[in-house]
Amino acid sequence: MYKYDSYDQAMVDARVAEFRDQTRRRLEGHLTEDQFRPLRLMNGLYLQLHAYMLRVAVPYGTLSSAQMRMLGDIADKYDRGYGHFTTRQNIQYNWIKLEDAPDILADLATVEMHAIQTSGNCIRNISSDQYAGAVADEIVDPRPYAELLRQWSSFHPEFLALPRKFKIAVIASETDRAAMRLHDIGIKLVRNAAGELGAAFYVGGGMGRTPMIAPLIREFVPLDQLITYSEACLRVYNRHGRRDNKYKARIKILVHELGKEEYTRQVEAEFAHLLNQDIEPPLAELARIKAQFVDPPFAAGLPDAVDRSDPDFALWVDRNTLAHKAPGYAVAVVSLKPVGGIPGDATADQIRLMADLAREYSFDELRVTHAQNIVFPHVRKADLHALWSKLEAAGLGTPNLDQIGDIIACPGLDYCSLANARSIPVAQKISERFAANGKQDAIGELKLKISGCINACGHHHAGHIGILGVDRKGTENYQLLLGGSEGADCSLGTITGPGFSEDGVVDAIEKATDLYLEQRQDGERFLDTFRRIGMAPFKDKIYG
Numbered sequence: 001m002y003k004y005d006s007y008d009q010a011m012v013d014a015r016v017a018e019f020r021d022q023t024r025r026r027l028e029g030h031l032t033e034d035q036f037r038p039l040r041l042m043n044g045l046y047l048q049l050h051a052y053m054l055r056v057a058v059p060y061g062t063l064s065s066a067q068m069r070m071l072g073d074i075a076d077k078y079d080r081g082y083g084h085f086t087t088r089q090n091i092q093y094n095w096i097k098l099e100d101a102p103d104i105l106a107d108l109a110t111v112e113m114h115a116i117q118t119s120g121n122c123i124r125n126i127s128s129d130q131y132a133g134a135v136a137d138e139i140v141d142p143r144p145y146a147e148l149l150r151q152w153s154s155f156h157p158e159f160l161a162l163p164r165k166f167k168i169a170v171i172a173s174e175t176d177r178a179a180m181r182l183h184d185i186g187i188k189l190v191r192n193a194a195g196e197l198g199a200a201f202y203v204g205g206g207m208g209r210t211p212m213i214a215p216l217i218r219e220f221v222p223l224d225q226l227i228t229y230s231e232a233c234l235r236v237y238n239r240h241g242r243r244d245n246k247y248k249a250r251i252k253i254l255v256h257e258l259g260k261e262e263y264t265r266q267v268e269a270e271f272a273h274l275l276n277q278d279i280e281p282p283l284a285e286l287a288r289i290k291a292q293f294v295d296p297p298f299a300a301g302l303p304d305a306v307d308r309s310d311p312d313f314a315l316w317v318d319r320n321t322l323a324h325k326a327p328g329y330a331v332a333v334v335s336l337k338p339v340g341g342i343p344g345d346a347t348a349d350q351i352r353l354m355a356d357l358a359r360e361y362s363f364d365e366l367r368v369t370h371a372q373n374i375v376f377p378h379v380r381k382a383d384l385h386a387l388w389s390k391l392e393a394a395g396l397g398t399p400n401l402d403q404i405g406d407i408i409a410c411p412g413l414d415y416c417s418l419a420n421a422r423s424i425p426v427a428q429k430i431s432e433r434f435a436a437n438g439k440q441d442a443i444g445e446l447k448l449k450i451s452g453c454i455n456a457c458g459h460h461h462a463g464h465i466g467i468l469g470v471d472r473k474g475t476e477n478y479q480l481l482l483g484g485s486e487g488a489d490c491s492l493g494t495i496t497g498p499g500f501s502e503d504g505v506v507d508a509i510e511k512a513t514d515l516y517l518e519q520r521q522d523g524e525r526f527l528d529t530f531r532r533i534g535m536a537p538f539k540d541k542i543y544g
Helices: 006-027 033-041 065-078 098-109 143-153 223-240 251-258 260-275 283-293 311-320 348-361 381-393 424-437 502-519 526-533 535-543
Strands: 045-047 052-056 062-064 082-085 091-096 168-171 185-191 197-203 216-222 321-323 329-334 345-347 365-368 374-380 448-451 465-472 475-482
Touching: 006 033, 006 098, 033 045, 052 098, 062 065, 065 082, 065 091, 065 098, 065 348, 065 365, 082 348, 091 098, 143 168, 143 185, 143 223, 143 283, 185 223, 197 223, 216 223, 216 260, 223 251, 223 260, 251 260, 311 321, 311 329, 311 381, 329 381, 345 348, 348 365, 348 374, 348 381, 374 381, 424 448, 424 502, 465 502, 475 502, 475 535, 502 526, 502 535, 526 535
Parallel strands: 168 185, 448 465
Antiparallel strands: 045 052, 052 091, 062 365, 082 091, 082 345, 185 197, 197 216, 321 329, 329 374, 365 374, 465 475
């Protein structure tokens, strides 16, 4: 994984000192809240319903055990003993005191971490495939290219005051595990007919108030022009993106209103201009970065079988592990979705335990997933039982990856000042209902996502089943959506009809899954059955 050089560390240390001074001036009354707000947002500090919230960047979701341990220590020292892992592969702390924020950033800097550009109208944390470098279906590890983009975008003077926030994802597999086409820019590493490595660019995706799937604007950009083409895409947006209406300020609106062809024409013209400006980092810099993402020293000749005599362990292996590219190894996923739990939350002790287990069993490396879980990317199959036993003892052994209990949910009205409805209690009730009725196993793969407002931090548009919390004359109401997908078969969910109460939406989901169990054909997921039979039978079942 990437290690800071002297430039990285100097930049982060300078930002800590700068923000310490800004915070001091705010606390002493020399800065108003209006003056301080853009400064704190550029350092990931939000003012929420009850307290400040700090969002810490985890670039492309990769963490060392030392970094993970620091996240646990911060939860204990500065918060209420837990952290919340997010759909952007970051972590948030919900109970931060303003006077402590500079000290937290200073602590993070000691382990090569920060909160820079995790908020504000800038290029946010670059995200990627949580299984990068571990699975066999990728053509190359996408993380070095994500790191190159991170370095280019950090403190970029042109892009620190964009019309709106900007999100980029990088993948290198036909299986999209990063919701790439629902980003402002989605980059897919590909090979052309000559076998050369390059990038396909998808621009103008996003969720929120106006969800859109990004169209492909260029099939192949040579790798030695990756940054230049990215800059061209951003420059056209920065030039024409609306600043008079924040609801129409995202690049998806610009691409839609200009049209894909006109936006692409302008990008290509800007790209041709930039090619003469020599802004691309030298390939030696990419080589330097790539050298830090070499495979760990996998052992040869390891046993490939797993002892399945313990049925609880065997179930976890079936549900929460994936095939690894190296024989004798597995990718192990820790679900942060225990029955009745808060999706994405982990206590300080659990965070530190996962840090220790990564050092012992996974070459000192962890990943944060878009589904708010944690990955041990490189575990010997012979070590899986020991790993699972320690996870299970700490309440981290729930075997529900990609099932209905593996719910994505934003913090909702329990914490967020933008929310219209609570997300957490709905997620808890759904997981408890399906644990009690025993249908989760029969249903199989079903991705359920909940947002507490139209900003869609819970990705409800992209759920096989999505829930959107809205305000109906002062009462929390929940719209139900069906048929979304964030993967390579990307689609946006469709609202079923009138909304429901908190308990009513749980009942509606059970009715929808009952219909699926009645109607599915061999091998069909919930999403497949929905696409085959359409919305009408589901509406009849839910509202009939």
